[in-house]
Amino acid sequence: MNRQIPKWQKTPKHHYLALGLITFLSIFPFYWMFVVASNTDDAIAKSPPSLIPGSRFLEVAHAVLTAEGVYFVKALTNTFVVGIAVAVAQVIFSAIAGFAFAKLDFKGRRFATLFVVATMMLPSQLGIVPLFIMAGKLHLVNTLYALIVPALVTAFGVFWMRQIIDAQIPNEILEAASIDGASVPRVFWSIVLPSIRQSSFVLGLFAFLASWNDYLWPTIVLQSPDKFTLQVALTQLKPLYGVDYALQMGGAFLATAPLLILFIFVGRRLVSGVMDGAVKG
Amino acid sequence: MSLIKAGKGRRKAPLTPWKKQQRKPIPGVPSLNGRWGYPAIAPFFVIFLIFGVAPVVYSIYIAFFKWDPLGESEYNGLNNFIFLLQDSDFWLAIRNTFSIWALSTFPQLIMAIGLAAILRNRRLKWKSFWRTIFLVPNITSIIAITIVFQQLFGRDYGIINGLLGLIPGVDNIDFLEGVIPSHIQIATMITWRWVGYNTLIFLASMLAIPDELYESASCDGATKWQQFRYVTLPSLRNTITFVLIVGTIGGLQVFAEPQQLAPDGGSSKQFLTLTLFLYNQAFLNYKYGYAAAIGIAITVIVLMITTINFFITRKISGEGK
Numbered sequence: 001m002n003r004q005i006p007k008w009q010k011t012p013k014h015h016y017l018a019l020g021l022i023t024f025l026s027i028f029p030f031y032w033m034f035v036v037a038s039n040t041d042d043a044i045a046k047s048p049p050s051l052i053p054g055s056r057f058l059e060v061a062h063a064v065l066t067a068e069g070v071y072f073v074k075a076l077t078n079t080f081v082v083g084i085a086v087a088v089a090q091v092i093f094s095a096i097a098g099f100a101f102a103k104l105d106f107k108g109r110r111f112a113t114l115f116v117v118a119t120m121m122l123p124s125q126l127g128i129v130p131l132f133i134m135a136g137k138l139h140l141v142n143t144l145y146a147l148i149v150p151a152l153v154t155a156f157g158v159f160w161m162r163q164i165i166d167a168q169i170p171n172e173i174l175e176a177a178s179i180d181g182a183s184v185p186r187v188f189w190s191i192v193l194p195s196i197r198q199s200s201f202v203l204g205l206f207a208f209l210a211s212w213n214d215y216l217w218p219t220i221v222l223q224s225p226d227k228f229t230l231q232v233a234l235t236q237l238k239p240l241y242g243v244d245y246a247l248q249m250g251g252a253f254l255a256t257a258p259l260l261i262l263f264i265f266v267g268r269r270l271v272s273g274v275m276d277g278a279v280k281g
Numbered sequence: 282m283s284l285i286k287a288g289k290g291r292r293k294a295p296l297t298p299w300k301k302q303q304r305k306p307i308p309g310v311p312s313l314n315g316r317w318g319y320p321a322i323a324p325f326f327v328i329f330l331i332f333g334v335a336p337v338v339y340s341i342y343i344a345f346f347k348w349d350p351l352g353e354s355e356y357n358g359l360n361n362f363i364f365l366l367q368d369s370d371f372w373l374a375i376r377n378t379f380s381i382w383a384l385s386t387f388p389q390l391i392m393a394i395g396l397a398a399i400l401r402n403r404r405l406k407w408k409s410f411w412r413t414i415f416l417v418p419n420i421t422s423i424i425a426i427t428i429v430f431q432q433l434f435g436r437d438y439g440i441i442n443g444l445l446g447l448i449p450g451v452d453n454i455d456f457l458e459g460v461i462p463s464h465i466q467i468a469t470m471i472t473w474r475w476v477g478y479n480t481l482i483f484l485a486s487m488l489a490i491p492d493e494l495y496e497s498a499s500c501d502g503a504t505k506w507q508q509f510r511y512v513t514l515p516s517l518r519n520t521i522t523f524v525l526i527v528g529t530i531g532g533l534q535v536f537a538e539p540q541q542l543a544p545d546g547g548s549s550k551q552f553l554t555l556t557l558f559l560y561n562q563a564f565l566n567y568k569y570g571y572a573a574a575i576g577i578a579i580t581v582i583v584l585m586i587t588t589i590n591f592f593i594t595r596k597i598s599g600e601g602k
Contacts, residue, residue, distance in 0.1 A: 001542060011406075014400045019411050022396060026418050026477065032440075045438045097325035105309030106318030112326075119333060123530055123583050125556050126576040127336025129563050130343060133350075134336065150332040153325045174310045186319035207313045213423050215537045216556070220564055234424040235541065245432055252425035259420050267413040274416065274478060275485040 001109065030256065037061075037250035045243060060250035067237060071226050072251065075233035078260070082147045083211040087204040087218040089152040095200055097153075098161025099192050103174060104184070113162070120155045128220065135221055147229070151211060157203055163278070165192060166197040204275030205266055212259065230255045342572040348569035360403065362576035371575070373550055374558040375582075377464065377539075381554065382532035384468035385475075391478050394517065397483035398509060403492070412484070412535030426470060427541040434466045457542060460551045467538045467552060475531075479524055486520040487513060522594045529586050533579050536560065556577050 041056035065072050100106070103112055128201050131150060132141075140146040169192060177187050215231040224229055225236065236249045237244075263270070309315065347357040365371050418426075418448060433440050434456040442453045456466040490512065497507045536556040539546055546553025546560070556574065563572030 011399075011402050011404055015402075015405075018396070018399060022476075023411070023414050025473070029418075029426060029433070029473070030421075031423070032433065035427055049438065049440065049443070052411055057583070093325045097322045098342050100318040100321035103310050104313055104318035104321065105311065106317035106577070107315075109309070109315075109318060110321065116329075119329075120336075121583065121587060122337060122535055123528070123576075123579055125534060125559055126580050127333070127340055128559075128578065129572050130336040131341035132563075133339075133343075133569070136333075149328075153328045153333070154328065155333065160326055171308070171310045175312050178310065178312040184321075187313065198288065209420050213421075215423055216534075216560070230421060231424045231537075234422070234428070235439075248428050252422070252428045253421045256425045258416070258527050259422065263417060263420055264376075267416060268409060270420070271409070271412045271416055271481060274481045275488075 019183045024170065026055045030253075030260065031262060033249045033253040033256065036245050037253050039246070041245055047122045056246065058248070060246050061249055061254060064237065064251045064254055065245070067251075069225055070233055070236045071228070072230075072233055072254070074123070074226050075228045075230045076255075077112070078144055078227065079212055079231075082144055083208040084150045086211040087208040089148075090154060090157045090207040091204045093153045093163040093199045094157035094187070095165075095193065095196060098190055099165050101158065101162040103169070103192075104169070114157045116158055120159065125216075128217070132219075132220055141221055142223045142227055144227065147214075147218055150217075151207075154207075157207065160203060161196070161199070163251040164196060168199070169195055199273070199276070202269055202276075205270055209259070320361050326473045330393070334537065334587075343570055344573040344577055346570045348573070350569060354570070355568060356396070361570050364578075365571070365578060370550065370553065370558060371578070374553050374555045376545075377546075377550075377552055378533060378535065378554045380464045381467050381535060381552070382529065384464050385471040386525070386532065388468075389472045389476050389479060390521070390529070393429050393479035393483050394514075394526075395482040396476070397487055398513060400484050401487045401513075412481060415480055417477070418474050419478045422473075423474075424535045424541065426474065427538050430466065430470045430473075431542060434469075444576055451596065458551070460549075463542070463547060463552045467535065467542070468536050471532075471535065475528075482524060483517060483520055488519060490516050518594060525590055526581055526587055529590075530583055533583060555582075 032059070035051065035053050035058050038057035039050050040056065043050040043054060064070075101109065101116075112128045135141050138147065173191060174263055177191055178184075182190070212229075213231065214229075218229045218232050219235075222232060225233070227238070234248075234251050234255055237248050239247070302508040342359055344355060345359070346354045347360075348354045396415070399405070400408070405411070434442075434455065436442065436453055436455045439456075441456070445451050454462050456462045474517060494512050495508055498512055503511070534556050535554045537554040539554050539557050540553060542558070546557055556579070559572050559579070562568045562575060
């Protein structure tokens, strides 16, 4: 294929320059975390500041992990436990309900769908005070269940699954299976589930990331440091007086590193997940 | 030139006919027993009603009370709302929230559309590398990022002031105390986090535009800019609406960034946002009823903006049914 590249498809040099610049800006804050966390505060405060990593990182990391009143490792475990639980639950509930919304004809389906979509418009702060009162009555305050239970299902997850199942599974296949005698649960288990494995994984990732980065609700409902998630624990690294940038940035780096490592493996899938979910036009 | 003309007269001739078949109701599969639908949605619906819908209804109830978390609660009529409208902090929070929203949304929109237009090119090298790297800011811990930007924006030793200082005649800017500078700082954190994500959203909808349109526009002598203006932009209308609505809902929820800069929203409350205001009233002052009223006010604002947005889009797109 020795086709000449049509003029309208050529990429000018300055486009690569723009992409390069954005790449730099996207990465720099992470690099900077590490630079500050591995240098002395003096090296960062001088002008111009040190732009290369120093040798202090292990020392700072040790300080983060042993900081008084902060249970960093515990917070990391808490965040993981909550994230995994939320991700698994959302995938299961959303897949089943999304399948019903996309493929089953039942009375009230249209209304229920509209209802779910309409609630997506409501900002989450609206219910936060009552949710706290409810958590109190259910004795969930200061437990990890308080983070898991309200996040078991989301309107977004169900709606997303409905769109995916509608787009990826042709009605003819389901019809053929049911005419051959497969029951609805059988159709779901043997046909729908295998074909939405990829999308389920992406939805699970979204849920995991949202849970990992949530801050408003955990900071309200968690009270003792051994129950904190990473986001809340990070705010504890602030000394009472003055600032300790190295300590704070060290904590920030340690709290971000797991996500970056995860991203190396799943980044491309997340990209396609974001793009699949976009409104096309 | 026919295509470009069609672009200008788009009220009569829709330029994007290939999108028309969207929005049909999804038909179910007739041979599957529909009654299975109820047990299938039941688990989701029960949890959703308890933890998603009930709090919303409950908060409307609470908003009519002087609600003391420990003692007695008494009926308060509309007083929470009346007091809210007279509370200068509320109006300050509205001002701050919208200023931060505008400072983050519009640069973000322009950058995201521009970047998506670059990424759309099918001959671009390292396509998936760019897409992936642009999503990195979106996945990172929000508090961690606030800590980094706070340091970068520091008054005395921050890199950003260091760079600004290279321009002769520019003094150090206090990105914490100044009203607009503090909004710029928060807006930058939000923009940094969401530009890449929105780029991918726009890219997805640009990739749905058939290549033939660009090809024929190019044959007709349209410049790159004209192609962008008359082919790309008109077909992004729905996506722009979507991004704006999602951005508005997100913009009204800004909380972690200002709270990390200063829990009370700054020395003159210069970056007290609506959600931070709600949080402080509820969980520092224990005024649950009042906080619930703030929540309702935020919701009313969201609904108003969504409606306005909807009508504007309909007007612009003209042919919408």
